[in-house]
Amino acid sequence: MADPTLIEELGDEMVPLYARFYTVPEVEQLTAFYKTPLGRKMLATMPQLSAESMAISQRVLNPRVNAVLDQFMRAATQSPQ
Incomplete structure (x- = not known):
């Protein structure tokens, strides 16, 4: 887990995955939602x-x-x- 390339490697795999399902504006809306109290609660309880x-x-x-x-x-x- 201390591998310095972990985040980059995950990003290389996850960005195309999310791009298949969400547009850039949708990702921006999700990001805004997860900054709200309900979004933070959802992340915590998920x-x-x-x-x-x-x-x-x-x-x-x-x-x-x-x-x-x-x-x-x-x-x-x-x-x-």
């Missing part, structure tokens, strides 16, 4: 919100995915009649 959202998604989706996989496995192991 990691926890993302982690909890992922946990909820897994909890809700896993039983459904497992049910589909069970059906698939039962169908695959049944001999053709």
Whole structure:
């Protein structure tokens, strides 16, 4: 993490990524938003919100995915009649 080229390397990768999704004026608007109290709160809470959202998604989706996989496995192991 002490690598002096880290920031440059990240920028080389991230700038094209953001450019695919946002125009320069949109990035400027995002920057302005993240300087507001709500924007700062969003940045501060985003990691926890993302982690909890992922946990909820897994909890809700896993039983459904497992049910589909069970059906698939039962169908695959049944001999053709």
